[in-house]
Amino acid sequence: MFELLPNYDGGSIPNFSSALVEHFGIKPNGISMDFGAKGINLNGIDKIVVFLLDALSYRTVEKLINEQGGFSNIMSSSLKNMTSVFPSTTTSALTSLFTGVSPIKHGMLGYMLYLKEYGGLSNMIELTPFGQERDGLQRIGMDPLKFMEVPTIFETLYAGGVKGYHITSKSFVNTGLSRMHTRGGYVKGIYGFGDMIEEIEGILSNEETKSLIYAYWGLIDTFGHRYGSSSQAYEMEAYWILRMIDDFFRRKAAHNTAFFIIADHGQKETPWEKEIWWSKKDKLYDYLYSLPAGEHRACYLHTSDVKKTKEILTNSWGDKLLILERGEAIEMGLFGSEKIVNYIDRIGEIVVIPRDNYSFCFKYSGQENSMRARHGGLTEDEMKIPLIFLRK
Numbered sequence: 001m002f003e004l005l006p007n008y009d010g011g012s013i014p015n016f017s018s019a020l021v022e023h024f025g026i027k028p029n030g031i032s033m034d035f036g037a038k039g040i041n042l043n044g045i046d047k048i049v050v051f052l053l054d055a056l057s058y059r060t061v062e063k064l065i066n067e068q069g070g071f072s073n074i075m076s077s078s079l080k081n082m083t084s085v086f087p088s089t090t091t092s093a094l095t096s097l098f099t100g101v102s103p104i105k106h107g108m109l110g111y112m113l114y115l116k117e118y119g120g121l122s123n124m125i126e127l128t129p130f131g132q133e134r135d136g137l138q139r140i141g142m143d144p145l146k147f148m149e150v151p152t153i154f155e156t157l158y159a160g161g162v163k164g165y166h167i168t169s170k171s172f173v174n175t176g177l178s179r180m181h182t183r184g185g186y187v188k189g190i191y192g193f194g195d196m197i198e199e200i201e202g203i204l205s206n207e208e209t210k211s212l213i214y215a216y217w218g219l220i221d222t223f224g225h226r227y228g229s230s231s232q233a234y235e236m237e238a239y240w241i242l243r244m245i246d247d248f249f250r251r252k253a254a255h256n257t258a259f260f261i262i263a264d265h266g267q268k269e270t271p272w273e274k275e276i277w278w279s280k281k282d283k284l285y286d287y288l289y290s291l292p293a294g295e296h297r298a299c300y301l302h303t304s305d306v307k308k309t310k311e312i313l314t315n316s317w318g319d320k321l322l323i324l325e326r327g328e329a330i331e332m333g334l335f336g337s338e339k340i341v342n343y344i345d346r347i348g349e350i351v352v353i354p355r356d357n358y359s360f361c362f363k364y365s366g367q368e369n370s371m372r373a374r375h376g377g378l379t380e381d382e383m384k385i386p387l388i389f390l391r392k
Contacts, residue, residue, distance in 0.1 A: 014085070055267045056263035061079060162210045170190060219237055270374045275359050294352075295376045323350065330347075
């Protein structure tokens with residue numbers, strides 16, 4: 001039915017972050033990954049740098065290592081894997097990474113969410129009601145520092161005497177989402193990869209004995225959406241970023257320092273002829289009490305008539321979509337292993353997951369564009385992500 005389900009019991013990105021926290025002798029928020037079982041040895045490591053490359057799939061890294069080569073340290077033997085979360089999208093995945101818990105526990109369950117407490121559909125990247133300017137939810141009462149009820153890993157580390165850093169684009173530093181993710185941490189804004197390396201080198205060379213750095217790079221995701229995840233633009237951006245990290249490790253990493261290279265999710269090629277476009281003019285819309293939420297590869301339908309809505313979906317596109325009732329999706333553990341749901345209103349009564357490389361696209365304004373590749377679903381290209389470990 002699905003190519004790859006999230007492994008919240010020790011093999012996904014929240015487990016990875018929890019294991020890093022545990023390495024420093026601090027109790028994590030969630031279940032830890034067993035690093036030893038993956039051949040990852042952090043004994044004697046005081047400083048950890050995690051390069052977080054948005055939308056870099058495991059398959060792409062494997063291809064670049066085997067076909068492009070040119071690496072000094074990034075080898076097949078250093079490449080492990082783990083799963084993203086569901087939906088395999090930035091808001092859910094990054095929040096899981098920065099809290100160490102699954103989406104069902106932190107509540108950031110997709111790109112577009114129905115927030116009952118704020119009156120409707122909201123963009124969770126920009127933290128704004130649908131169609132408004134970035135951070136618009138703050139103008140109607142949201143406090144990004146209080147929205148999540150679980151602590152961040154930076155808060156947990158700080159309480160244990162370890163400094164946590166997040167390095168990201170200057171354009172993201174003071175946004176609501178970035179502030180939410182980095183509570184308790186130190187944020188550094190950068191313009192490009194050169195000053196990212198300079199910031200990391202500065203942190204590593206100071207007198208602190210223990211630190212954890214997350215360094216985020218987003219252009220691989222951008223190129224994938226625009227040109228496709230098998231395009232030269234996507235693959236060459238990934239290749240040269242990996243080469244620069246490889247070279248930086250070779251030149252600068254000390255024996256008490258470890259590097260990780262990971263992603264939040266991958267991407268799936270989604271050709272325009274496999275796009276299912278629908279709008280307010282379709283019969284399906286008549287049974288919804290909110291605009292569709294989620295995204296093109298993981299759509300939430302908030303419906304007043306589950307039976308009729310499923311019937312329309314099945315009759316129209318049943319061979320192209322996986323159609324689950326909310327309870328089924330929760331029971332399958334798509335959002336986490338927990339069955340007690342605090343954020344059930346955000347999921348919707350029906351979850352629609354396109355099969356293969358289909359996408360399920362609602363015309364909110366009629367100005368939407370096609371994308372060459374997307375993420376959010378449960379294919380291996382979206383869910384299986386790299387876990388590269390480097391130490392001297």
